[in-house]
Amino acid sequence: MTTQVSESNKTNSLFSSKNPLHLTIGILLITTVLVTLGNLLFPEGSALHVSDYTVSLLGKYLCYALLALAVDLVWGYCGILSLGHGAFFTLGGYAMGMYLMRQIGDRGVYGNPDLPDFMVFLNWTELPWFWAGSDSVLWMVCMVFLGPGLLAFIFGSLAFRSRVSGVYLSIMTQAMTYALMLAFFRNEMGFGGNNGLTDFKEIFGFSLQSPSTKLSLFIATAIALAIAYGICHFIVNSKMGRVVTAIRDAESRVRFVGYKPEHYKVWIFVVSAMLAGLAGALYVPQVGIINPGEFSPLNSIEMVIWVAVGGRNSLYGAIIGAVLVSYAKTRFTAIMPEAWLFALGGLFVLVTLLLPKGIAGLLPTIKQRLITKKDAPDTQQKGAKL
Amino acid sequence: MNTDKAGTPLTASENIVPDTRHGVILYVEDVNLSFDGFKALNNLNLYINDGELRCLIGANGAGKTTLMDVITGKTRPDSGKVSFGQQVDLLQLDESEIARAGIGRKFQKPTVFEELTVFENIELSLKGDKGIWTALFHKLSGEQKDRIAEILHTIGLVAECHYPAGRLSHGQKQWLEIGMLLAAEPRVLLVDEPVAGMTGQETERTAELLTSLAGKHSVIVVEHDMAFVRSIARKVSVLHQGTVLAEGTMSEIQSNPDVIKVYLGEEQG
């Protein structure tokens, strides 16, 4: 056989530019080290000092970035436009919140060693069954993944097996998160009603107020994000990634090749939900509260906008999008909070019209411009021959 | 709406082997299908022998594509029987199960995975386990790479193998879809209008390829290009208004008065 079909060639040309693994993780870890050093070594007032407030803020952004990765995995790669990923994020957050509530012990307002304050307030005398075990770290870690994963599995199995897709699916995901919001608002649900879970004191025995805990949480989030990025990178570059892309572009055709798209969709939906749950769990100790407002359909839409801005179908794009839009939100809401939603909507329209591939779609173009300027014009991209 | 019978033995054991002791690999018996009262298939009977190359002709709207939809599980008939070999009831299986059982299809309108490269299109179509965990940890074996290279060579897309399939010309997409079909190594190939958009030379190559496949595989070809049909046909079935009007060699068909009246008549003026 004289044909030269090298697989490495393919992998290089197609993917490395889209999802640079080492570069992204490298930048992420270097940033983390710099922030850590800036926080620990440089005194307040120094130009290189990173305040505790900034550390917490960055930690929050990284949670959003992890969440954006989850959304990108299902939307960018598999074409499932989920407008309900906030539900998975919030469930993960509640799992962590329950654990943190139990950590309060008898230091609550009512000083009840067994029951969280809101239960005492409701005149409950014992823990509801679904709070059993919530004081154990292992339980918390399991629930962070199991809660969102199970919901995604049930929802996905029902929706994908009956071949619901497109707008209908998106509306169903919105309805799902909205229904959960209404449910969690009710006191009888046993999750603290509209106040949610808050007034946390400690995590794993470390005070949540102390700067070192805040820094540790930030570092833990960065590491979680790096690992999640690695996992997503592995998935999208495996044959699974190709099947899922094929499903996105021509689902019915995939069936005639022998794959069951619904299995793939459920699987990737569950993985994505678990990543979102992890993001929620890391978020709660850093912001100190979790309440049903996080289920708000608006939040889920905002996540999709992060990915659209950063560039769907690009993993690092999702991270960039989440961080940039969240930063913009922080700045914007400080000046004129009531206008933020308009700004967000405007941003979405602009990106859809002008940058359909998002910021990540812009980078290769810029890179190529630079290269073609430097090199002779005949060193065009290989595909240009067609 | 679709079959979701958990634990059907046919899905559990991935290796469906059709029982072809009677020499027939595909039974289509008394199949009826109507769309809003319009009878697209009307008491249709068709038997395809193991290893046979069968041409299916018929005017636009005769029901050729619909028949393929029924065989591959895309559309369920209102009544009738469709089986793979004697025992495997295709009406109990969904599209992906039918594909894995060994019935491959090339669509009338070429449909390839546009964002994936030519190479990847063929990779995904390769025969083998189509489950999630395999997909996650799958690495192409040397043998599989050779097979892909061989197919790329056969379909003449070696130079284009790393292009996104969406950038191929119409004719090249036709070839790619044929390549995907070859990669799946099906027992039965359903080929809907393979030479539309191909040059004369390419048409000849397709004819050669399809005839060489017959014997080891059973091939059903739908085509309007009569010269092409003549060049490959051994046995031809004529479909008319959803039913088989005549069957036989090309010369038998051409001299069949019914056929002349409804089909060839129009074409030959």
Ligand SMILES: Nc1ncnc2c1ncn2[C@@H]1O[C@H](COP(=O)(O)OP(=O)(O)OP(=O)(O)O)[C@@H](O)[C@H]1O
């Ligand atoms: N999903 C559908 N809904 C309604 N009518 C349909 C549907 N699919 C096919 N038909 C009708 O069934 C008839 C048979 O269509 P079919 O595509 O099988 O014809 P064909 O023999 O493949 O024709 P051609 O040579 O043009 O491809 C046509 O009249 C078509 O309009």
Ligand SMILES: [Mg+2]
């Ligand atoms: Mg047709």
